[in-house]
Amino acid sequence: MKKFDKERVLLAVAGPVIALAVAFVLSAIVLIASGKSPVEPYTLMFEQASFSDIQVLIINQASMYYIAALAVAIGFRMNLFNIGVDGQYQLAAMMAAIVGAHANLPAALQIPLLLLTAVCTGAFWSGIAGVLKVTRGVSEVVATIMLNAIATSVIAYLWLPSVFGVKVGNNNTTGEMHESGWVPGIDMGDAGEIYGLVFLAVLLGIGYWVVLNRTRFGFDLRASGASESAAAASGVDPKRMVLTAMLISGGIAGLAGLPILLGDTHTYSLNFPTGIGFLGIGIALLGRNSPVGIAFAALLWAWLDKASPELDFHDYDKEIAVIMQGLIVLSVVVSYEAVREWGLRRQQRRVGAELAAGHVLGADNNTTKEVAGR
């Protein structure tokens, strides 16, 4: 049955390729409409990707996108839309920064402590939405959006000098973390340093795949996403599954900010990157919730981010990259649905054709059982 395997690979690749092609064409149209060369920005951005310092920036950025997108993808796999990854990772990063600034254990304990703090904070924040959904039937989309807003306020409160804040000039910070909590990076010489926690992202990706595809829990989770009613009939407790998935999603989300926190900034300040959780949604969509797909999508996003500033020096607006990201998400949604339906119909036809041609599994005992009366 290698045919159907090949078919699946083809379908998996067709969606993103079509979406990207459409997005590039549409962006080119935007460029032409604004009277600019539709080709040069791309050449400039591709050129950027060949510089090693930009490469390091891309990898570092992508690691955070990747973790955030995994958190979103866990939810997607069971039809939960955790739109609150943004609030979860920011709050979690802040809590980790605060703990890192006040606790001072040996590195072997300090780093796990910080990771655990982040996971628990993220899971706690998403768990609120999970509990609300399970007990009160509140849509997790609404609840997590609200929680994002609340997280912003909580962060502002924690920044107060009377609470955990430390003013550095005009900047709000949480104070410098103790060095035992710093995760050393990989020194790339002039190009900079790759965050040590890039490996955490890779491990999370592997863990995601193993749990989803090779464990009973993963099967239950996927079944819940594919058909809530069939999963319930198969013995999945839908409420517990919703809560568990929300907690895991939030827990992973909590880690999204840590590569930069433990690898570079060592404090949670006004300059800390925001919006990664929202970008994670688009990246998870483009990556089709698959760990490999998300990795490519995260790199693509990071490339658009890190290569676009160069455009400003050549009389193009770097916002063209943002337009592209938007167009990619749009075309991804359309093209995936189209490819999915096309693939399903195509397979139905092919199975019909194969059966008509007599290619039945175990064809030798395929005597006309239709008439086997009793």
Added chain:
Amino acid sequence: MTAVELAGITKRFPGVVANHDIHLTVRKGTVHALVGENGAGKSTLMKILYGMQKPDEGTIIIDGEQVGFSSPADAIARGIGMVHQHFMLADNLTVLENVVLGSEKLYGIGAKARRKIKEISDRYGLGVEPDRLVEELGVAARQRVEILKVLYRGATTLILDEPTAVLVPQEVDALFDNLRELKSEGLSVIFISHKLGEVLSVADEITVIRRGTTVGTAVPAETTPRQLAEMMVGSELPTPETAESTVTDRPVITVENLRLEAAGGKALLDDITFTIHAGEVLGIAGVEGNGQTELVDALIGLKAADSGTIKLVDEEITAWPTRKRREQGIGYIPEDRHRHGLLLEAPLWENRILGHVTEKPNAKGVWLDPKAAQDDTRRIVEAYDVRTPGIDVTAASLSGGNQQKLIVGREMSHKPRFLIAAHPTRGVDVGAQAAIWDHIREARREGLAVLLISADLDELIGLSDTLRVIYNGKLVADADPATITPEELGSAMTGAVTGHLEHEETAETPDLRKAPESGEDEAR
């Protein structure tokens, strides 16, 4: 005088020929039955006649004139009307509003339309009241509204797609009276069905369709149901009858005073008490929507009982979650396999895991064992004759019968002690039906207890050792499948008769022998 003539109709879908060289002639003022198994191509043919699909070859002649339809609107303009199997009515509108909806130009929406509806209703004896809300109407009345809707639009040829599937026998008779009325007024009716007794009683002519082509015509007066069925299947016919009784005295599932309430406190199930022994098939008869779905949900653990107990052999399982029930040997063939039995877009081998993810061979500890699950799927595919090119194709690519065989194979593979079989052969072709019956019978010989819920009364009577009738959430009657007829069962399904149903002498009156028991149950 012919109303409709289809000649040489062929319709190909990629990989499949749905219709091949079909010939059908419907005379004016007759009821013409189109019979065939599920999947024989009846629906495709009717979609072609109703303009929903274009034939690849062949001609359609209406009233002596060749036509080409590109949409149902064209067909309606030519006087072809279709009454779908699933009604297309808006519940919160009145009958009048439903009828005029979309055809406001014909007779307006006011008094003129009401007069017209009255006129049609009286003329054909439909008894439709224009100002009732549709949600207040029963199934049979809704069907008459659908028929009226079609007539209101000027149809002279009516297509009725399996109109009796949702009706009890008494309602079927009333429908047939309406059809006779229609034909006496010169209208033609195309009646699609696979219930042969009905076809023989109402049709003037019969066309049999098998594997996408017309295999012959018959005149009811000269045909027996068996001949017709053999024509339909193309071979000797399977029957659901079970030969010898295998009932033992070991109770497997014992349900006592089970009660289930809707959100507002209305009883969906009330005072349900029964025992199924090893080797026994208990059949539940009833018009759909009388509590069958809720009963199944309560037994498999999807809904928690509000009171009462369920025991599996000697353990009380009332509080067990679904997974534990399944692990402990309750097999489940769901009523709606697409919603409850399959992951349509997942490959067959993942569907083999569904519902048994914690059990061997699917799992080792917390880990899945895809290899073993795949091997076992291959075994099921062969043993249960699931027609598929492989186990990696999605469940959605299989036909309904093959999907059902996979589900039956999966459930039987875990050696259940108690099997819930809800409509196990619904939407399944005759061949698969016979195979599924065989598997149930075989497991019953080995001591399986089965709860069988079915709308097919022949199947119920043929397979069951004991019959109970469910009406309005209560088990109101019981019957001996060896002597009862579908008609007698039908009366009990409408709630007209309760107690023990006795064939012949007291079929119409309740037997008092059972009354003390039910009185006792209520007292508890």
